[in-house]
Each structure stands twice: as C-alpha cells, then as structure tokens.
Amino acid sequence: MSYSYTFPGNVRFGEGAFRELPASLPAGCHPMLVMGKSFSLSAEGKELLELLEPFHPVIRIGIPAEPPLECVDELIALGRAEKVDSVIAVGGGSVIDAAKAAAALIPVEGGVSEYFSGARTIPGKGLYFAALPTTAGTGAESTNNSVLTDTATKIKKSLRHPQMKADLAIIDPMLTWSCPKSLAAASGLDAFVQAFEGYTNPKASELTRALSAQAVKLILKNLKAACEGDHAAQNAMAEGSMLSGIAFSQTGLGAIHGFAHPVGSLLHVPHGVACAVLMVPVMRWNEPVCGERYRELADICGVPDFIAAAEKLAQDLEIPSDFKKYGLKQEHFPFIVKNCRSASMATNPRPFTDGEVEDFLEAFC
Incomplete structure (x- = not known):
C-alpha cells in the first residue's frame, strides 16, 4: 500500500481557542468573514465580531443549507x-464549505459553476x-473539498483540490454549546458515519484507522x-468530529454518503438526517465484507455488537x-441511481449494481 496525507495547516483545539483567531491571522490582512446567522447572535459570535473589528472585515452573515x-x-x-x-468561516458545514470554495476561487477567473461542471480546474x-x-x-474544517448543490439540476457533489484545506482550523467546543438539539443530533450522526466509513474504507491506513477509531469511540x-447540553460531552464531540474529518479526508467515505447526496438534494433532506436514516441499512449491506472491521469497532467501543449500538443511538435520537x-x-430511483455514483460510492467496501440500488431504496419508501 502507498498513501499520502493532506492535513489542515494549523489546528488549534480547546475551550476559548476562538479568542486566538486575531493573533493567528496574517498581519495586516483584509479578510472576508462568513458567519452563520444563528451563531452571529450568540454571545461568542458577538465577541468574535468585536475581536475582528481591527481587521475591518467584509462581513457576510447567513449561508443556506446545502450551499447552492x-x-x-x-x-x-x-x-x-x-x-x-x-x-474566515465561522459556522456549520454549509458556511465552511461555501466560504472554502470562495477562498479557492476569488483569485482566479470564472464562476463556481465552471469549476463544479469540470469546464475549469x-x-x-x-x-x-x-x-x-x-x-x-461535518468535519469541513479538516477537509480539502466543498460540498455544493446545483439547484437547477439538483446535483450535489464536491468541489475538490488538495490546496483547499484550511490554513488554520480552530476547534473550540464552546462554539458548539448553543447548537440546537436537533442539529446537534443530525450533525453528530454525520460525524459518526464519517468516522466508521473512514475506518472501513479500502483506502484506510493504520494512521487513518487510529484516528477514525478514536472518533467512533468518542462519538458513540x-x-x-x-x-442534552452536557458540556463535557459536547467537548468530546468536537474532538471526535475533528478526528473524523482529518481521517476521512485522507480515505474517502462510502455508500451512506453516496446515497445521501442525491437523496438530500432531491428531497431536501438535511444531510445529517439523510446519513442517519441510511446508516444501519448500509452497514448491514456491507456486513458480509466489513464484519471483521465492525467487530474491531465493537471491541474498541466496548459494545457487544457495533451495528446494534449504532441502531440504538439513532433510535435514541x-x-x-x-x-x-x-x-x-419509485419515480425518484433513476435520478438516485444516476447521481449516487460518486467517489464515496466508488470506495464503498461492497459494490452496488444499479438494480441493487433500486432494490435497496425500496425499503425507504
């Protein structure tokens, strides 16, 4: 096996770490600040805006989900x-993905659709x-891609380049403390899926599996x-999400994400929810070839059966x-069959034929 790794340039983790942002930025820079709307109204959001005032940032508040x-x-x-x-992006996955794509494309010619379609690289x-x-x-602070949506065609996929990784990622658990329960559940299950899909991915290495395994354990x-608002647990989730993002950005994901993108863009299902609904059925599909990996994760997490533990977590939430x-x-199946053939689906441990995709989807109608 051969592999290479691409990590964020500088990662800082800890309560209150967001206050280190001004001192960490390039001296004299003129930034654009992209911030989630709800977070901008929080105490931490208001404090961060004040901390950045000396930079006179260009400010954009609010980014739609599944950024178009x-x-x-x-x-x-x-x-x-x-x-x-x-x-600078301060927000959830949609905010970070949109801002990340903008950072990559502001200094070059053309609009994002040309790069999204492949007309430009x-x-x-x-x-x-x-x-x-x-x-x-989402782990978007750790990855070198942006997941975007073409609303005209309903195609959702990644814009990707090795140099799209963040120069600075600050993971401050305090910034997640005000996250609504429903969003915390959906985004947390997305991180959980990313962690175990990274662990079972054929491209995984000993290093990425170590990161993925710790992420799975922390999240479960x-x-x-x-x-429920437990700060110690929220801090552990922030670390688990970070580790998951670093790991899967090296390996890729699997069929859960392969299906989640077309299902989500077509039916307007929040991404974390789509992943959570698909989670256990895809795990059972992969079990004939991933059984040993699932048993390893069960041992790591101290549970008798990893799939059963994942299923209970989804039910509890x-x-x-x-x-x-x-x-x-059923009329949606052809679109999903056509558009699920992403890089994530290509690295799923057990392949799906088009007919098997349609059979698989029947259970969700």
Whole structure:
C-alpha cells in the first residue's frame, strides 16, 4: 500500500481557542468573514465580531443549507469587489464549505459553476482560509473539498483540490454549546458515519484507522449526552468530529454518503438526517465484507455488537427509519441511481449494481 496525507495547516483545539483567531491571522490582512446567522447572535459570535473589528472585515452573515452555487458566486463577487486577501468561516458545514470554495476561487477567473461542471480546474492555492466550526459534525474544517448543490439540476457533489484545506482550523467546543438539539443530533450522526466509513474504507491506513477509531469511540459514547447540553460531552464531540474529518479526508467515505447526496438534494433532506436514516441499512449491506472491521469497532467501543449500538443511538435520537415523510417514491430511483455514483460510492467496501440500488431504496419508501 502507498498513501499520502493532506492535513489542515494549523489546528488549534480547546475551550476559548476562538479568542486566538486575531493573533493567528496574517498581519495586516483584509479578510472576508462568513458567519452563520444563528451563531452571529450568540454571545461568542458577538465577541468574535468585536475581536475582528481591527481587521475591518467584509462581513457576510447567513449561508443556506446545502450551499447552492449561486451563494458561492455571491461570495466570490463580494470578495473580488472588496479585494479581500483572506477568508474566515465561522459556522456549520454549509458556511465552511461555501466560504472554502470562495477562498479557492476569488483569485482566479470564472464562476463556481465552471469549476463544479469540470469546464475549469482549480489551479492551486487560493486565499488564506481559516475555519471555526460551530457544530460537531461535518468535519469541513479538516477537509480539502466543498460540498455544493446545483439547484437547477439538483446535483450535489464536491468541489475538490488538495490546496483547499484550511490554513488554520480552530476547534473550540464552546462554539458548539448553543447548537440546537436537533442539529446537534443530525450533525453528530454525520460525524459518526464519517468516522466508521473512514475506518472501513479500502483506502484506510493504520494512521487513518487510529484516528477514525478514536472518533467512533468518542462519538458513540458522548453524542446523546451532548444533545442534552452536557458540556463535557459536547467537548468530546468536537474532538471526535475533528478526528473524523482529518481521517476521512485522507480515505474517502462510502455508500451512506453516496446515497445521501442525491437523496438530500432531491428531497431536501438535511444531510445529517439523510446519513442517519441510511446508516444501519448500509452497514448491514456491507456486513458480509466489513464484519471483521465492525467487530474491531465493537471491541474498541466496548459494545457487544457495533451495528446494534449504532441502531440504538439513532433510535435514541429519534431518527426516522425511512424517507416516507420526505416523499421518496419509485419515480425518484433513476435520478438516485444516476447521481449516487460518486467517489464515496466508488470506495464503498461492497459494490452496488444499479438494480441493487433500486432494490435497496425500496425499503425507504
């Protein structure tokens, strides 16, 4: 086996670490600050805005979920017009992904749709990029891709380049403390899925498995309590999400994410919820080839059966078992079959034929 690793340039973790942001930015920089709307109203959000006042940042508050290409183009246009030289993202996965894409594309020609379609390729390093997550879930602060949505075609996929990784990632658990319970559950289960999909991925190495295993253990143990507002559990979730993101950004994911993108974009299912609904059925599909890995994770987590533990976690967090409430129908199957063939699906341990995809989806209608 051969492999290479791409990590964020500088990672800082700990309560209150967000206050280190001003001293960590390039001297004299003129940044664009992209911040989640709800977080901007929190005490920490207001404090961060005050801390950044000396930089006179160009501020954009609020990014739609599953960020559309139009939103990224707005950020690109704003950044070019204001001649910013750096981008700071403070928010959940959508905020970080949109800002990350903008940071990559502000200094080059063209709009995001040209890069999303493959008509243009990202040439290299974009603007300096700092990411501060306010949810414990997506791991977007650790990855070198942005998950975006073309609302016209309903195609959701990643814009990717090795140099899109953050120059600075500050993971401060305090920023997640005000996260609503439903969002904490969905984003936490997304992190859980990312962790074990990274662990079972054919591209995993001993290093990435060590990171993934610790992430799985932290999340399985702490997610439920974190959703109830336990600060110690929320801190553990922030660390688990970070480790999960670092690991899966090296390996790729699997069929849960392969399915979640087209299902989510077509039916407007929140990404974390889509992953959580798909989680156990895909695990059972993969069990014939992943059984040993699941047994390893069971031992690591101190549970008798890893799939059963995952299923109980989803039930405890009141995750639905299908997509009926979102209106999934057989007529949607051709779109999902066509658009699930992503890099995530390509590295799923057990392949799906098109017919098997349709059979698999029947249980969710």
